[in-house]
Amino acid sequence: MKISEEKVRALAQLARLEFEGEAMEQIRADLDNIVAMCEQLNAVDTEGVEPLIYMTDAVNVLRDDVVHQDISHEEALRNAPAKDSDYFRVSKVIDQNK
Amino acid sequence: MSVAYEAVIGLEIHVQLITQSKAFCADSTAYGALPNTQVSPISLGHPGTLPRHNRSAVDYALKMGLALGCNITKENHYSRKNYFYADLPKGYQITQFNTPICEGGGVNIRLKDGSRKTVQLIRIHMEEDTGKSMHDQDPRDSLIDYNRAGTPLIEVVTAPDIRTGEEAYAFVTEIRRLVRYLDICDGNMEEGSLRCDANVSIRPIGTSTFGTKVEVKNMNSISNVRRAIDHEIERQRGILDAGGAVAGETRGFNALNGTTFSMRSKEMVNDYRYFPEPDLPPLILSDQYIAAVHKLMPELPETLFNRFTAELGLSEYDAGVLTDDKATAAYFLEVVKHTANYKSAANWVTVHIRGYLNEHAVGIDDFPLSGKRIADLIALIDSGQVSNSAAAQKLFPAMISHDGKSPLELAESLNLLQTGDADLIESIADEVLASLPQKVEEYRQGKTGLLGLFVGETMKRSKGKADPRKVNEVLLKKLGA
Numbered sequence: 001m002k003i004s005e006e007k008v009r010a011l012a013q014l015a016r017l018e019f020e021g022e023a024m025e026q027i028r029a030d031l032d033n034i035v036a037m038c039e040q041l042n043a044v045d046t047e048g049v050e051p052l053i054y055m056t057d058a059v060n061v062l063r064d065d066v067v068h069q070d071i072s073h074e075e076a077l078r079n080a081p082a083k084d085s086d087y088f089r090v091s092k093v094i095d096q097n098k
Numbered sequence: 099m100s101v102a103y104e105a106v107i108g109l110e111i112h113v114q115l116i117t118q119s120k121a122f123c124a125d126s127t128a129y130g131a132l133p134n135t136q137v138s139p140i141s142l143g144h145p146g147t148l149p150r151h152n153r154s155a156v157d158y159a160l161k162m163g164l165a166l167g168c169n170i171t172k173e174n175h176y177s178r179k180n181y182f183y184a185d186l187p188k189g190y191q192i193t194q195f196n197t198p199i200c201e202g203g204g205v206n207i208r209l210k211d212g213s214r215k216t217v218q219l220i221r222i223h224m225e226e227d228t229g230k231s232m233h234d235q236d237p238r239d240s241l242i243d244y245n246r247a248g249t250p251l252i253e254v255v256t257a258p259d260i261r262t263g264e265e266a267y268a269f270v271t272e273i274r275r276l277v278r279y280l281d282i283c284d285g286n287m288e289e290g291s292l293r294c295d296a297n298v299s300i301r302p303i304g305t306s307t308f309g310t311k312v313e314v315k316n317m318n319s320i321s322n323v324r325r326a327i328d329h330e331i332e333r334q335r336g337i338l339d340a341g342g343a344v345a346g347e348t349r350g351f352n353a354l355n356g357t358t359f360s361m362r363s364k365e366m367v368n369d370y371r372y373f374p375e376p377d378l379p380p381l382i383l384s385d386q387y388i389a390a391v392h393k394l395m396p397e398l399p400e401t402l403f404n405r406f407t408a409e410l411g412l413s414e415y416d417a418g419v420l421t422d423d424k425a426t427a428a429y430f431l432e433v434v435k436h437t438a439n440y441k442s443a444a445n446w447v448t449v450h451i452r453g454y455l456n457e458h459a460v461g462i463d464d465f466p467l468s469g470k471r472i473a474d475l476i477a478l479i480d481s482g483q484v485s486n487s488a489a490a491q492k493l494f495p496a497m498i499s500h501d502g503k504s505p506l507e508l509a510e511s512l513n514l515l516q517t518g519d520a521d522l523i524e525s526i527a528d529e530v531l532a533s534l535p536q537k538v539e540e541y542r543q544g545k546t547g548l549l550g551l552f553v554g555e556t557m558k559r560s561k562g563k564a565d566p567r568k569v570n571e572v573l574l575k576k577l578g579a
Contacts, residue, residue, distance in 0.1 A: 014182075014369060016182055058379040059382045063124070065118050065152050069126065069138070070138045073134055086132070087232075088242040090239060091240070092233060
């Protein structure tokens with residue numbers, strides 16, 4: 001399967017990335033290679049094999065409905081690139097992509 | 099010539115569950131806390147954290163499904179719904195995509211004209227809420243509060259069965275009543291604990307294909323759901339009548355002027371790239387587990403409604419008012435434990451007690467009199483010892499301000515007891531008839547409607563203390579003689 005520029009643009013939009021000019025061709029070629037590599041898996045016969053989702057056999061791992069506050073307000077905000085004393089701050093987002 | 103259209107409406111209702119802690123971590127879900135104080139590495143989406151599902155959230159979702167007659171999914175998996183938005187710190191929402199915990203089922207609604215309808219459900223699935231963004235507090239930045247991030251939700255999705263704003267109104271009302279009965283959500287639309295989106299399209303009556311659908315959001319009260327849908331139907335009709343085409347888009351509702359406005363077009367189709375959530379092991383619900391949850395459920399409003407109308411012989415109106423909320427229904431049930439006069443019990447609860455509650459702006463939980471006391475009052479009226487009007491106007495208020503005294507004691511001290519004393523009634527009746535010889539003559543000529551006059555006059559002369567049924571009886575006997 002060949003990756004089209006259109007596909008790259010759609011993926012870039014979903015990932016909030018931008019590729020123009022040379023960068024566009026480079027990422028498009030890289031994606032081509034990645035997909036080609038993954039396509040080798042098509043050679044494996046998976047007839048009757050259940051997809052593997054979980055790494056353990058555990059089921060029903062539930063917790064009781066009990067409140068526990070693990071971190072402080074200050075700790076919560078510590079790693080934020082932009083913040084004030086109350087809030088995380090982000091560049092203004094207009095409701096456009098939810 | 100204009101075409102007749104019908105609307106095709108499906109609703110998506112997000113129900114915020116009133117668990118103590120969040121869906122997948124132990125942060126509190128309390129409303130109104132200082133921003134970003136009820137968060138954790140899990141709800142903030144830090145790498146390397148592992149979610150664990152809240153058992154109560156599962157139980158609440160189950161209760162909703164059982165109440166609505168859904169098929170319960172035994173093997174549940176979770177999925178990631180991927181999108182970027184600042185109020186979603188992980189970059190994906192944990193939801194149930196392929197295996198909603200409930201499928202099918204339906205909600206029975208009653209409409210104003212007395213007709214009934216069942217709105218079929220497609221599914222109910224469990225998911226988590228996002229944080230809250232504020233766009234208008236700062237000129238440059240949006241401010242984000244993650245206290246709500248990860249709060250458990252269920253989303254109820256209906257089939258496109260709804261045809262009018264009124265039906266949507268009845269549906270959301272029923273859902274709100276039910277979640278309150280089940281005690282799984284506070285049902286507060288203004289605070290966003292219950293949120294409703296509507297998919298609205300119209301088509302010429304008689305056709306079976308769907309028109310272009312518009313998603314309407316921002317309806318923060320049940321009456322706004324009706325207003326927004328009614329407006330949207332008219333808007334689409336106007337476009338089609340003018341030869342135009344409805345654009346598929348998301349529109350918001352402006353409650354100030356009752357119109358909808360375009361929020362965003364759907365040209366850019368979302369691609370959520372759902373895939374299985376490997377961090378949460380499957381949830382397997384055994385028949386025993388489901389049965390155990392079922393046992394914890396209260397009697398549902400519809401069951402109560404049917405019982406009140408069929409077994410107790412109440413009117414649909416009374417049954418509707420009594421089952422409007424669980425506390426009122428419980429109070430009524432307490433009254434009828436002690437009296438067999440169901441009609442009178444309904445009347446006391448729906449008229450006098452509700453009147454008192456409205457006047458004092460309190461809930462029935464704060465009403466000072468027990469159901470037993472009201473039943474005692476009814477017994478006092480039924481035995482003819484106190485008249486209805488004396489009970490409503492004097493005795494009932496006195497009982498409220500002198501809680502602890504029995505209705506009989508109070509009626510005695512207020513001098514409200516009626517006399518069944520036949521001699522006294524006879525002598526007053528004789529007086530009355532003697533004072534109105536002409537009316538008595540007319541009565542005997544066949545103008546029997548005059549009986550009310552004699553009864554009223556006798557009651558008046560007894561200062562309201564004569565038992566009206568006895569008065570009636572005595573007068574009939576005398577007039578017949």
